[in-house]
Amino acid sequence: MIRKMKTAAELMLDVLHQSGVSHVFGIPGGNSIPIYDALTHHPLQLILTRHEQGATHMADGFARTSGKPSVVCVTSGPGATNTLTGILTAMMDSIPMLIITGQSITPNIGLDAFQEADVMGMSFPVVKHSYRVSDPQDISRIIREALHIATTGRPGPVLVDIPKDVSAAMVNVDIECEQDLPGYQAAPEINIGELELAANLINAAHRPVILSGHGVILSDASKALMEVVEKMRIPVTTTLLGKGGFPDTHELCLGLPGMHGTAYANKALCESDLIVSIGARWDDRITGIPEKFCTNARKIHFDIDPVEIGKIIPVDCAVIGDARMALEELIAYLKPGELKSWNNRIRSWKRSFPLKYRKEGKLRAQHIIEELSKLAGPEAVVCTDVGQHQMWAAQFVKTDKGKNWISSGGAGTMGFGLPSAIGAQLARPDATIYAIVGDGSFQMTFCELATATINKLPIKIILMNNRYLGMVRQWQHLFYDNRFTGVDLVGNPDFIKLASAYNIKGFRVKRSSDVRKTLKAAIDWNDGPCLIEAVVEQHDNVFPMVPAGATLEEMIIEPPKRPRVVS
Amino acid sequence: MKKAIKHTISLLVSNKPGVLTRVALVFARRGFNIDSLVVSKAQTPAFSRMNIEATGDERTLSLMMAQLNRLVDVIRAVDHAGEDVVQRELALFKIKCTPRTRTEILQMADTFRGQTVDMGDDTVTLQITGKSTKIEAFHTMMKPFEIMELVRTGKVLMSRGRESTA
Ligand SMILES: Cc1ncc(C[n+]2csc(CCOP(=O)(O)OP(=O)(O)O)c2C)c(N)n1
Ligand SMILES: [Mg+2]
Numbered sequence: 178m179i180r181k182m183k184t185a186a187e188l189m190l191d192v193l194h195q196s197g198v199s200h201v202f203g204i205p206g207g208n209s210i211p212i213y214d215a216l217t218h219h220p221l222q223l224i225l226t227r228h229e230q231g232a233t234h235m236a237d238g239f240a241r242t243s244g245k246p247s248v249v250c251v252t253s254g255p256g257a258t259n260t261l262t263g264i265l266t267a268m269m270d271s272i273p274m275l276i277i278t279g280q281s282i283t284p285n286i287g288l289d290a291f292q293e294a295d296v297m298g299m300s301f302p303v304v305k306h307s308y309r310v311s312d313p314q315d316i317s318r319i320i321r322e323a324l325h326i327a328t329t330g331r332p333g334p335v336l337v338d339i340p341k342d343v344s345a346a347m348v349n350v351d352i353e354c355e356q357d358l359p360g361y362q363a364a365p366e367i368n369i370g371e372l373e374l375a376a377n378l379i380n381a382a383h384r385p386v387i388l389s390g391h392g393v394i395l396s397d398a399s400k401a402l403m404e405v406v407e408k409m410r411i412p413v414t415t416t417l418l419g420k421g422g423f424p425d426t427h428e429l430c431l432g433l434p435g436m437h438g439t440a441y442a443n444k445a446l447c448e449s450d451l452i453v454s455i456g457a458r459w460d461d462r463i464t465g466i467p468e469k470f471c472t473n474a475r476k477i478h479f480d481i482d483p484v485e486i487g488k489i490i491p492v493d494c495a496v497i498g499d500a501r502m503a504l505e506e507l508i509a510y511l512k513p514g515e516l517k518s519w520n521n522r523i524r525s526w527k528r529s530f531p532l533k534y535r536k537e538g539k540l541r542a543q544h545i546i547e548e549l550s551k552l553a554g555p556e557a558v559v560c561t562d563v564g565q566h567q568m569w570a571a572q573f574v575k576t577d578k579g580k581n582w583i584s585s586g587g588a589g590t591m592g593f594g595l596p597s598a599i600g601a602q603l604a605r606p607d608a609t610i611y612a613i614v615g616d617g618s619f620q621m622t623f624c625e626l627a628t629a630t631i632n633k634l635p636i637k638i639i640l641m642n643n644r645y646l647g648m649v650r651q652w653q654h655l656f657y658d659n660r661f662t663g664v665d666l667v668g669n670p671d672f673i674k675l676a677s678a679y680n681i682k683g684f685r686v687k688r689s690s691d692v693r694k695t696l697k698a699a700i701d702w703n704d705g706p707c708l709i710e711a712v713v714e715q716h717d718n719v720f721p722m723v724p725a726g727a728t729l730e731e732m733i734i735e736p737p738k739r740p741r742v743v744s
Numbered sequence: 745m746k747k748a749i750k751h752t753i754s755l756l757v758s759n760k761p762g763v764l765t766r767v768a769l770v771f772a773r774r775g776f777n778i779d780s781l782v783v784s785k786a787q788t789p790a791f792s793r794m795n796i797e798a799t800g801d802e803r804t805l806s807l808m809m810a811q812l813n814r815l816v817d818v819i820r821a822v823d824h825a826g827e828d829v830v831q832r833e834l835a836l837f838k839i840k841c842t843p844r845t846r847t848e849i850l851q852m853a854d855t856f857r858g859q860t861v862d863m864g865d866d867t868v869t870l871q872i873t874g875k876s877t878k879i880e881a882f883h884t885m886m887k888p889f890e891i892m893e894l895v896r897t898g899k900v901l902m903s904r905g906r907e908s909t910a
Contacts, residue, residue: 306816360819
């Protein structure tokens with residue numbers, strides 16, 4: 178009998194392809210050459226990046242916009258360590274991702290061989306799970322298990338470390354590959370008793386608020402959530418990662434809660450008698466001091482991960498399981514109450530404390546973002562970097578669908594914006610992808626402009642140039658008596674020239690009156706990527722703001738009126 | 745101050761490289777000290793058993809139990825704090841002695857059903873098994889003599905009756 182043989186690397190790519198993976202992101206090196214060799218004639222599409230961190234954020238953006246995992250493939254040593262920031266970013270935000278790292282040949286591991294690094298050891302705290310492949314015959318089982326773990330339950334990154342001799346070894350393609358995961362439970366069964374308790378608490382509440390998180394998007398629970406909300410008329414605040422899980426344009430949507438949340442979302446939380454968290458993990462950017470967080474409200478927590486229950490906030494009821502399934506079951510137990518006066522109260526807060534900014538005078542980042550959102554519409558996909566521009570985008574971009582708002586929340590990784598937009602465009606070739614980036618963040622990963630150009634990805638990069646690490650400057654301004662240290666980005670390049678060096682069309686806008694015109698021209702641009710540099714007011718600050726360590730009640734709604742110091 | 749109590753945790757885990765690190769990291773991340781740790785093969789070679797003793801407050805520990813159970817390589821993790829379980833530990837005491845004190849030491853060891861496992865000109869090595877408290881009691885008895893070395897295995901435990909351990 179002739180057995181069909183392939184290298185372990187080839188077999189691995191076949192398994193990935195059969196499992197629905199379409200793209201591999203990365204940079205090769207000595208210890209991953211056998212894998213890159215197998216990619217030569219393979220239907221999997223390789224996207225060569227300019228830095229391994231970029232590869233991880235591209236895979237991340239791909240997963241966030243499509244719901245499908247993708248793969249990062251890098252070499253050992255520095256190639257592998259360059260992925261750690263992206264792995265942390267994916268771990269903190271529950272993103273399915275497979276990271277395949279080349280490794281020194283088996284006999285050299287642990288001997289400080291060239292480009293050998295203990296990437297398993299380094300990544301333990303930031304992966305959902307990880308594997309070292311020691312027997313090439315295990316490759317197909319391990320890859321299937323890794324994908325299963327990455328994509329089910331609470332998703333997360335899984336790392337597979339493959340020594341070069343293992344990836345190059347010949348294996349029989351027909352080997353049996355039973356999954357062997359006795360310690361892994363993807364999604365716990367929903368406890369009907371807890372669900373009934375949740376329904377009773379909701380039915381009895383007079384001033385309930387739903388805190389809708391990333392879990393709603395990850396489990397495709399938007400429709401079920403909408404049914405619950407429409408039936409009960411409960412207002413919804415969406416976390417930074419939950420944005421889009423419930424439409425921003427809905428009358429019951431309160432936008433973002435917490436540190437830079439809307440005044441009405443925070444007021445609603447403060448005055449509520451019941452907070453229903455659905456796939457949100459009571460992050461400290463929302464809860465501040467847990468002991469003092471909305472002490473008058475009862476709390477219900479829907480979460481697929483039992484670790485999150487009671488981790489930050491003690492709750493009165495916990496429904497563990499998939500959010501969509503839980504909500505679909507819940508609806509039958511719900512009886513609409515009388516929430517008119519509560520909703521009237523919220524409506525009056527919305528009228529009294531709208532998000533605002535100055536449209537006259539110097540150009541404001543908020544102005545561009547709001548205008549962009551109007552021109553692009555609620556179907557647009559927006560990816561952001563980290564900083565003030567990110568918070569303004571969260572406040573002013575209207576997102577009506579899950580998977581259309583992409584931002585690094587848990588890790589707050591500067592440099593995420595551009596590469597995640599590249600991943601998003603590859604996942605959704607027909608969508609218009611906007612990357613709202615900061616001048617500081619952009620300079621951490623702008624080498625990926627090359628990746629956007631060579632792949633002819635028509636992403637639109639809106640760069641907010643305030644010549645500052647603005648968010649840190651804001652903290653130094655408000656809480657450190659204006660001692661600006663390490664925040665001045667003097668020496669910024671000419672971003673239009675930089676773009677043109679990559680053959681990317683550049684637009685620059687400096688005046689409020691030109692915003693619409695410039696944005697329209699950029700939106701109409703249809704020859705590959707383009708970059709819009711917005712030269713914005715340097716000393717603007719994000720408000721409302723709840724200072725770190727304060728309670729939501731202590732929110733500062735408007736900028737304090739003190740003389741502004743010019744740096 | 746949160747109340748610190750002693751917890752005895754048993755785990756059934758996959759018998760694979762790296763599992764111990766993953767488990768230890770859950771404790772280290774919260775700055776929890778591990779008081780004792782025993783790892784050995786389970787009945788089936790695919791699994792190992794771990795017994796861990798750690799001291800800390802209830803809330804943090806219950807979070808860590810959930811984190812341990814979340815690990816893919818952990819089949820089950822159970823905290824036995826406050827439970828009546830079968831527990832045993834073994835300790836070796838190497839005591840300096842003279843011909844005069846030797847008899848006294850051996851008599852005490854006998855009371856604790858200890859065994860003499862080695863004897864030299866001026867040393868005697870004793871093995872004591874039982875609950876950790878028994879070992880501590882014997883330790884106190886030996887303090888007037890010169891204890892040259894003390895080695896303890898750490899606690900192993902098993903649930904009583906039909907109850908499964910982890
Ligand atoms: C990798 C990384 N380093 C440092 C920080 C800390 N940090 C948070 S926001 C920020 C400033 C971001 O500057 P920029 O991208 O220009 O955005 P802006 O706040 O000016 O809009 C910094 C340094 C971070 N979040 N990530
Ligand atoms: Mg900036």
